[in-house]
Amino acid sequence: MDSQESTIETGDDQEGSLGQIKVNHTVVSTIVKMAAINVTGVLAVGGNFVENFIAQISSKESDKGVRVSEDEAGNYQIEIRVFMEYGVELAKTAETLQMIVAKQVTNMTGKPVANVDVIIEGVKMADEIGEEDSQSSE
Amino acid sequence: MTELVQRASEILDQLPLYAIIGIFAVFVLILIGLGRLLKKPPSRLTAFSSEAGSVLVSKKALQELIRQVCLRDDSVEASRPTVKINGAKIYTNVDLRLASPTNLRETSERLQTRISELLQKSLNFDQIGHIEIMVTSFGKNDVDEVPIAEPASSTLQAKDISLPSEEK
Numbered sequence: 001m002d003s004q005e006s007t008i009e010t011g012d013d014q015e016g017s018l019g020q021i022k023v024n025h026t027v028v029s030t031i032v033k034m035a036a037i038n039v040t041g042v043l044a045v046g047g048n049f050v051e052n053f054i055a056q057i058s059s060k061e062s063d064k065g066v067r068v069s070e071d072e073a074g075n076y077q078i079e080i081r082v083f084m085e086y087g088v089e090l091a092k093t094a095e096t097l098q099m100i101v102a103k104q105v106t107n108m109t110g111k112p113v114a115n116v117d118v119i120i121e122g123v124k125m126a127d128e129i130g131e132e133d134s135q136s137s138e
Numbered sequence: 139m140t141e142l143v144q145r146a147s148e149i150l151d152q153l154p155l156y157a158i159i160g161i162f163a164v165f166v167l168i169l170i171g172l173g174r175l176l177k178k179p180p181s182r183l184t185a186f187s188s189e190a191g192s193v194l195v196s197k198k199a200l201q202e203l204i205r206q207v208c209l210r211d212d213s214v215e216a217s218r219p220t221v222k223i224n225g226a227k228i229y230t231n232v233d234l235r236l237a238s239p240t241n242l243r244e245t246s247e248r249l250q251t252r253i254s255e256l257l258q259k260s261l262n263f264d265q266i267g268h269i270e271i272m273v274t275s276f277g278k279n280d281v282d283e284v285p286i287a288e289p290a291s292s293t294l295q296a297k298d299i300s301l302p303s304e305e306k
Contacts, residue, residue, distance in 0.1 A: 078191075084199075086206050091185055091262045094193040102190065115191035119182065123202045 023109050029066035032078055035104035039097045041088035043124055046081060065121075075114035076105060083122045094118040183223050185261045195261060197221050203260070204230060207252050213237050213245050215277045228257065229267040237277045246271035 033045045046065040067079040078101060084090055102113040150158060182194040200221045208217035216235040221228060230253060236245065250269045257263040 086203070088260075090195070090203075090260045091193065094185070095190075098190045098193070115189070117191045118193045120185075120193070120195045120199045122196065122199045123206065125206075 023111075025068040028068045028076060028078075028105060028109060031105055031108050032066045032068070032080055032101050035101050036080055036082060036097055039093065039100055041085050041090075041093035042082050042097060043085050043126060044083040046083065046121070071114050073114070075112045076109075077114050077117075078102075078105070079117045079119065081119045081121045083124050084120055086123050086125050090120055090123075094120065181223050183226070183228060183263070185263065197223060200228065200257075203256060204232060204253055207256050208232060208234065208249055211245070211249060211252075213241070214249070224267070225265075227265040227267045228263060230269045231272065232270070233272050233274045235275045235277065236273055239276050242273055246273065 036042050036045050065081040069077045071077055080097070080101065082097065084093055097118055098116040101116045105111070105113050153161075181197045183197075183200070185193040185195050187193075201219045204219040204221070205217050208214045208219070213236050214234055215237050218233040220231040220233075222231075223229075232249065232253070234246075234249075236242075249271055253269050254266055257266050
């Protein structure tokens with residue numbers, strides 16, 4: 001990640017620019033995460049053990065499983081690691097995920113998304129995730 | 139700082155040589171382990187790429203998928219799949235524990251078909267290599283029922299499946 005913030009161009013008033021709006025990549029990754037978990041077939045967002053550990057010690061919980069960067073044109077490049085539900089068509093679900101994430105990020109930030117790379121880290125039964133959540137909350 | 143170094147060297151002087159070598163060896167092993175853990179590139183397979191981005195599947199996800207497919211079969215008690223990725227091709231080995239030693243060939247062929255269907259349909263993989271099914275044991279309750287006349291049937295290596303995409 002080159003820079004943690006991206007600038008969104010705003011409309012100019014008569015005297016010039018109204019100012020810049022900066023969106024931190026952490027905000028974008030939160031948007032990505034929230035959009036992803038609402039996709040049917042996606043159970044959780046997260047990387048492997050090492051990545052999650054690094055994310056936890058760096059106190060960037062919202063970055064866990066999501067990487068946001070920008071290309072030369074300033075468009076977002078997103079990488080997301082997900083756990084999917086056993087039984088769903090993974091390729092179709094991943095395609096839907098790419099579409100929804102790109103749409104949601106563009107809608108909320110006003111910046112285009114160049115690509116969304118989906119990494120399927122694991123496949124789980126829906127109740128497995130429920131059990132893990134209840135264990136972690138205890 | 140210098141005091142610390144002095145104390146450390148004093149402690150080291152008091153330690154016998156084999157203890158120093160042991161500590162050094164443990165330290166090197168930890169370093170190697172950490173290096174492997176952090177530097178090892180995760181093995182993933184690209185399911186497809188488009189303008190919207192690419193979709194990759196981790197080896198672990200593939201193994202879990204195959205394991206679940208096998209466990210859905212009534213005759214399978216436990217399964218341990220191993221996936222090898224060579225280039226863009228997937229090679230699968232599955233160790234199975236079956237509930238009973240009946241219809242080994244039929245069971246393994248059925249599983250081969252299901253696994254290849256899964257990889258093709260669910261993930262759009264067309265580069266599917268060998269799918270080897272190895273029956274390693276039977277359920278504890280049925281161990282005594284293994285026919286004595288067929289000792290070799292406890293390990294069956296099913297033939298490779300030729301997929302339509304490979305024939306093209």
